[in-house]
Amino acid sequence: MHDVLIIGSGVSGTSAALRFADNGIVPVILDVGIEPPQEPEIKEKFYSYREKNDSFKLMIGEQFEGLNNLDRRKKVMPAKLVPPRMRFVTDSLKDLYPVKEINFSVIQSFAQGGLANAWGAGVYRYNDRDLRSFPIKKSDLLSYYERLSKELGISGENDDLVPYFGQDNLLQKPLRLSDNAQKLMNNYKKKKKKLNKKGVFIGRPRLAVLSQTFGERKPCDYSNLEFWQPNLSHLYTPSQTLKKLIKENKVVYKKGYLVRSWFRKGNAVIVQVEHIKDRKIEEFECKNLVLAAGAVNSARLALTSRKDSNTRLTLLDNAALLFPFFFPGRIGCRLETDAFGLTQLNFIYDSNEDEIPIQGSILEITSPARAEFFQSFMLASYDNLRLIRYMLPAIMVMQLFLPSSAEDAAAIRINENNELEIYGKNRNINKNLINKTIKILRILKAYTFPFLVVRAPNGHGIHYSGTLPMLESSNRLYTCSKFGELYGEPGVYVADASVFPYLPSKNCSFTVMANAMRVADRISLLLKGRT
Amino acid sequence: MDEAEKIFRSIFKSQISLPLRENFDRASKVFTAAYSKEDIDAYNRALEKISDLEALEFASRYRNRLPLLVLKFKLMVYLAETTPENLGFYVNRKDRRLIGYISIAYGGLRSMVKFIKGMFLLRILKNA
Numbered sequence: 001m002h003d004v005l006i007i008g009s010g011v012s013g014t015s016a017a018l019r020f021a022d023n024g025i026v027p028v029i030l031d032v033g034i035e036p037p038q039e040p041e042i043k044e045k046f047y048s049y050r051e052k053n054d055s056f057k058l059m060i061g062e063q064f065e066g067l068n069n070l071d072r073r074k075k076v077m078p079a080k081l082v083p084p085r086m087r088f089v090t091d092s093l094k095d096l097y098p099v100k101e102i103n104f105s106v107i108q109s110f111a112q113g114g115l116a117n118a119w120g121a122g123v124y125r126y127n128d129r130d131l132r133s134f135p136i137k138k139s140d141l142l143s144y145y146e147r148l149s150k151e152l153g154i155s156g157e158n159d160d161l162v163p164y165f166g167q168d169n170l171l172q173k174p175l176r177l178s179d180n181a182q183k184l185m186n187n188y189k190k191k192k193k194k195l196n197k198k199g200v201f202i203g204r205p206r207l208a209v210l211s212q213t214f215g216e217r218k219p220c221d222y223s224n225l226e227f228w229q230p231n232l233s234h235l236y237t238p239s240q241t242l243k244k245l246i247k248e249n250k251v252v253y254k255k256g257y258l259v260r261s262w263f264r265k266g267n268a269v270i271v272q273v274e275h276i277k278d279r280k281i282e283e284f285e286c287k288n289l290v291l292a293a294g295a296v297n298s299a300r301l302a303l304t305s306r307k308d309s310n311t312r313l314t315l316l317d318n319a320a321l322l323f324p325f326f327f328p329g330r331i332g333c334r335l336e337t338d339a340f341g342l343t344q345l346n347f348i349y350d351s352n353e354d355e356i357p358i359q360g361s362i363l364e365i366t367s368p369a370r371a372e373f374f375q376s377f378m379l380a381s382y383d384n385l386r387l388i389r390y391m392l393p394a395i396m397v398m399q400l401f402l403p404s405s406a407e408d409a410a411a412i413r414i415n416e417n418n419e420l421e422i423y424g425k426n427r428n429i430n431k432n433l434i435n436k437t438i439k440i441l442r443i444l445k446a447y448t449f450p451f452l453v454v455r456a457p458n459g460h461g462i463h464y465s466g467t468l469p470m471l472e473s474s475n476r477l478y479t480c481s482k483f484g485e486l487y488g489e490p491g492v493y494v495a496d497a498s499v500f501p502y503l504p505s506k507n508c509s510f511t512v513m514a515n516a517m518r519v520a521d522r523i524s525l526l527l528k529g530r531t
Numbered sequence: 532m533d534e535a536e537k538i539f540r541s542i543f544k545s546q547i548s549l550p551l552r553e554n555f556d557r558a559s560k561v562f563t564a565a566y567s568k569e570d571i572d573a574y575n576r577a578l579e580k581i582s583d584l585e586a587l588e589f590a591s592r593y594r595n596r597l598p599l600l601v602l603k604f605k606l607m608v609y610l611a612e613t614t615p616e617n618l619g620f621y622v623n624r625k626d627r628r629l630i631g632y633i634s635i636a637y638g639g640l641r642s643m644v645k646f647i648k649g650m651f652l653l654r655i656l657k658n659a
Contacts, residue, residue: 047622056554056613064558070605071562332631335622370621371609380589380645381542381604383638389623390631 001268002028003527005286007259007301009033010114012496013292014238014245015513018151019144019520021250025527029242030273030284032096032110033255036088036117036230046224046367047337058228059083059369066369075105078460079368080118083228089117096258096276097300097420104410104424105459108296112255113239115294115462116509120342121208121235122361123154123510125166129356133405133502135472135482136515138166144514146170152236153214154206160196161203164348164357164506172211174204175220178336178364180396181344183327187444199350200440205343205361206510208236226341227367257282261305262289262492269491288491288523291468292516295498296412296420299467302478302486303414312423313478314409316466316503318401319427320456321434323360324376325441325448330394341367347398349437358433359505360400365392396446400437401461402429404503410458412467424458463508465497484519495519534559534578538607541584543620551617554610562606566599573656574599580659581652589642590649597653 004020004027006013013029020027042049042058049055060066061084068074068082081090089111099106109115125145128138145166155172156165177185188195188202195201210219210233220234231237245251257273260281264270269289273282291298299313347360365373370388377384377391411423434453441448470480474487480499486492495516497508532540535555539547547555563571577600581587588604591597611617623631 047618050613050618051615054550054614056550056610059613060554060558060610064561067558067562067606067609070609071565071602331635332623332626332628334624334626337622369609369612371605371612374608375605379638379642380649381585381608382544383642383645385542385608385620386634386638388621390627390634393623 002284002286004028004288004290004523005030005269005271005284006290006292006495007271008114008291008293008297008496009112009238009242009253010109010292010294010496011116011238011509011513012516013290014113014241015148016290016292016495016516016520017245017251018241019147019517020524021245021248022147023521023524025524026250026252027290028252028254028284028286030254030257030259030271031112032092032258032276033112033253034088034091034110035112037085039085042225042229044223045221045338046228047335057084061087069372076457078107078462079372080227081107085228085230086118088230089115092276100415100419100421101459102421102423103426103458104422105457106296106422106464107459107462108294110258113237113242116238117230119237119509120361120507122343122507123148123152123206123208124359124506125168126504126506126511127164127166130504130506134500135470136518140518141511141514144517145510147517148510148513151241152208153210153217155209155211156206157204159203160201161346161348164201164350164359165206168206171206172214175207175209175211175340176222178339178344178366179333180327180330180336180394181362181364183330184345184362184396184444184446187446191443195440195443198440199352199357201348201350202345205346207343209340209342210234220340222338222340224337224339224341224367259293259301261301263305264489264491267491287527288493290493290495290519290523291486291498292495294496295464295467296422298494298496298498299412300414300420302468304418306477309414309416311478312411312413313467314406315412315422315464316404316406316409316500317459318404318461318463318503318505319408319429319458320461321400321402321429322454322456323398323400323437323441323448324395324452324454325398325446326391326394326396327446328394332390333393335393336364336366339364339366344396349440356403356504358400358402359507360398363397363399365395365397398437398441401463401505401507402427403505404466406466409466422459426458429455463497463503465500465503465508468494468498469501470494470499471501483522484515493519493523534603535607537578537584538603539611541588542604542607543611543617548614548616551610551614555607558606558610559603562602563599570599573597574603576659577656581656583648583652586645586649587652587656588649589645590653593646594650594653
C-alpha cells in the first residue's frame, strides 16, 4: 500500500510532490502525461527564423492545427493553445472522457505538467484581502511562497505593487520592457500622483520567467517564441520540477493512467485507473489520496466516486476582459521582433477598501501570428494587411480578470450517461468598469474605445476553481476542511484550485501551488504520527 | 487563373508561390468539406463571375453572405504569413511613421469605396 498517491502533474500535483520530497516521503503520481511532440528546437529568434525558413510546419502544422480558430463555428481555443507544438497540452480530451458544454467553453489538459505548459507564468501572492473568504491567512502560506520562489526562479521588482503582491527578496531583476511597455511605464511615472489617488497602480509583474541564469536554466532570450515552442528553459513549467524529482528518485511517476474513481476499503483508499493504451482497469491502494487533477477533473472524480448524478457543484472562473489599446505616436514604428511575448506590466485598480482590487496584465502582442489579428480589423483585406503592418506595433492588450464567487459561478455535474456537463452563467459586466479603465488608459496616453473591448468566452479565464471548497468547519459533502481533507472521505485530500471558496482577480496559480504544499505538509505530519 | 491565384492576387496584389499554392489547395479541401453544397455553389459562382473578389469578400463579411469566400480569404492570410517572401506584408521592419499614417488613412478611404463596390457586386451576383 502506498503512503501517498497524487492524481495529476500540474501546478498543484507537482508542488505537493515537491513538498513530500522535502519531507522525505516518496509519493506516487498517476498521470495521463501527454508529452510535447519531438520536434527540433528553434534556436533562433522567432522572426529571424521566419525570414529564412518556411514556417508552415511551425505555425500551421500538417494537420492544420494552427488553423483551429479559422472557422468560428468550431470551438475557439485561446491563441496560445493553437500552435501545432502546443496542441499536446489539450490533446486526447474528447477520447478520454466526453464533456457537454452549455454556455461554457472548458479548457483542460492531460499533458505532463498540465495547463501550465501554456501558462502566462504569473506568480502572485495572495494577501489577507484576497483570502478573506478563505479559512486560512497569508501567514499560513508565506513559508510555501518562499520555498516556491527558490524552486521556480521569479523575476520582478518590489515596486508600487508590493502592497498587492507582497515583498519578495528573492526576485531576479525584472525582464527588459518592450518599447510600448516602457512608454506606458514612463507615462505612469509622470501621472503617478493623479493615478494613485484614483486607486490605480502599475508595476512590473512577478513572473516565473528567468532574467538571469538559474541553476541549469538559461535566462530569457527575448525570442518571441513563448507561443510556439514548449519547454523553453527560461519559462518555468511544473514538468521541470517533476523531471528533477523523477531523476532524484523522489517521486514514482506512473504515466499513461487516467483515474476513473476511488472507493474506501477499511483504512485504505482504492483508486481505479484506466490504462489509456489498452483501456484495462487497474487498482492502486493507498493511505492518502491527493486530488490534484484540476478543479473540473477533481470534481468529476468526486462525483463519479459517489455515483452521484444529482448534485451540481459550483465552478468558479475569472471572467476575462480584453482591452486592446494603442499609442498614436507609435503607429508605423518597426515591429519589436526581440521582445518577451507575454505580460510586460501589471495594473491594479483598487477603488474601494471594501472590495477586492481588480488586477490586469498588460501584454505585448509580438508573439502570436499576425494573421490572428486580421479578423479583428474592419477594413478590406489589403487595407487590413496595412493595419497589421503599421498599426500592430503600436498596440498592446490589457487583460482584466474579474473576481468570481458562488453567485456568478458555472455549475458542473455528471449526467446519467457518465458525461460531464458544465453550465455557464452569463455575468453582467459592469460598464462603469469598462469606461473607467478606458479613461485611465487615456490618462496614460493610450487609446481604446468601448466597442473594441472583448469579453473572452465563458471558461476562457482558465482559472477553474471552487468545486470542492475548503471551509473553517467542513460539514457537508463536497467540501473540504481547511487542510483540504474531503468531508466524509478520510484520507482523501484536495490540493488543487477546487478548494478555493472564492476567486480573487489575481492569478491563482502561485497560491494553488503554495496551498498544495500546505496540504502535503499536513499529510506528512499525519504519516509521521504528529498533528 | 485558378482559385488560389485569384484569392492571393485579390489580397496581396502579386503572384502566388508554388509551395503556398500547394498548402492552400490542401487546406482548402479540408475546410470546404464542412460547407453545404449551396455555399460551395455560391462561392464557385463568385469566383467565376466577379473579378474584384476583395470588394466582394469585404461586403460579404459585413452582410454575412458567401461564408466560404470569407473563410478562404482568412485561410490565405494565415498561410501566406508562413512564407518568408510574404513576411514583409505582416511585419514592419523599419520605422516608417509618415508612411504608416498615410497608408492607414488611405486604407480607410479605399475600404469605403471597396465596400460600396462590394455591395453592388453582391447584388449583381444575386441577380446572375
